Amino acid sequence: MSETNSSPKKAAGMLKIIVLTTIISAAAAFGATALLIDIFEKKQEARQPFFRVVELDDDTEDPEIWGKNFPQQYDGYKRTVDQQRTRYGGSEALPRTPDNADPRSIVSQSKIEEDNRLKRMWAGYAFAIDFREERGHAYMLDDQTYTSRQTKPQPGTCLNCHASMYVAYKKAGDGDIFAGFTKINQMPYMEARKLVKHPVACIDCHDPATMQLRVTRPAFIEAIAVVKKNTEGIDDYDVNATATRQELRAYVCGQCHAEYYFKGEEKRLTYPWSKGLQADQILAYYDEYGFKDWTHADTGAAALKTQHPEFELWSQGVHARSGVACADCHMPYMRVGAQKISDHHVRSPMLNAANACQTCHRIPEAEIMARVDRIQRTHFEIRNLAMDALMELIDDIKAAMAAGATDDALAAPRDYQRKAQFLIDFAEAENSTGFHAPQEGARVLATAIDLIRKGQAALNEPAVEHDVAMAGSNE
Secondary structure, rough: OOHHHHHHHHHHHHHHHHHHHHHHHHHHHHHHHHHHHHHHHHHHHHHHOOOOOOOOOOOOHHHHHHHHHOOHHHHHHHHHHHHOOOOOOOOOOOOOHHHHHEEEEEOEEEEEHHOHHHHHHHHOOHHHHOOOOOHHHHHHHHHHHOHHHHHHEEHHHHHOOOOHHHHHHHHHHOOOOHHHHHHOOOHHHHHOOOOOOOOOOHHHOOOOOOOOOOOOOHHHHHHHHHHHHHHHHOOOOOOOHHHHHHHHHHHHHHHHHOOOEEOOOEEEEEOOOOOOHHHHHHHHHHHHOOOOEEOOOOOOEEOOOOOOHHHEEEEHHHHHOOOOHHHHHHHOOOEEEEEEEEEOOOOOOHHHHHHHHHOOOOHHHHHHHHHHHHHHHHHHHHHHHHHHHHHHHHHHHHHHHHOOOOOOHHHHHHHHHHHHHHHHHHHHHHHOOOOOHHHHHHHHHHHHHHHHHHHHHHHHHHHHHHHHHHHHHOO
């Protein structure tokens, strides 16, 4: 009786199992199908990264038009008005509003008022008149147009790093950016300023047809070819035809964030890299060429002014040696739906550590911040020691001049000041407070301090002492 009753129960149980298995299998199949469809759709979406709302060509310089096709990137670009600062960089000036729409009403902190030693280092040069905290790319054109440094004659060359220049170079050169570059360099600044409308824009870094990265600044195209020839033996290097995409993620930044000078009467923007990218190699280039930016007002030294050499210092650091480009940290990748795009809100990685740092460094954000802070504080301490030493050398040369030392006797001390001041300014003008290459930054500043010591020793040489003694005997 029990066996007879159990058979229907077993059959019913098996039926339930079969039905349940069928349902589960169907659900799994449905889920797998849905997943595959979702993956397919996302892949299709990724293959179509933007909807072509407008057509772009090689003359479309207005970033707002590009933004119709690339709204996420354009949104990030507009956010470079952000005034958030880190310990050693950025500005807390008010962003533009209808109440202060005139760019001249927007000011950032004066560095020369915060540190009077900078005024003394640049005595007689335009930077002793006005030098302010760096702000975002959104302000780069206004900040240069309305600086008080414009009270000294400035050439059109200055626009290379402060404006969207690609289309302006093309138009001025009848389609040849090198010819336009040569022409605009020689214009007075305010005349050249009429040719541009925007700070750095999409077209300065991207080909409008393919969206590929490209270098558009003639000075960088020429200089990186020299570097490649000297370091790798490559003749006729064409950066846009040869560089990898990862290299271009550094080069498009380096075409502006680099040391330069105005060469010859035509004021041709030139990167002094033929001897190498290190600070003392650049100094050796200037010494061989016999170049000076100005004569120091207090000491008569043939002085040099360094300009934002981020590319040069980065190239000496561990990130560069590891293949990490500028954009990896300052424009890290971010997810927008299925798309992976570069964050165009260009800023300090310290304001975006999760994307900028923790992608590679799997340690807590607090530890990352502490490590960076330690590097920058140490660099800033050495910078202050070097600045104090430079002030002492300037005072010593001034005292020797007042006591009657001749130009011949002061030639060596003045040359030591020139060299030391350039190296200190290299560390000062570079915008990472040493982080891009901490050991190299410390070496540059230590070399400067050594040169200052030698300059002070040269003031005790017999030639100087003889001049001072003769001047005293004639009184």
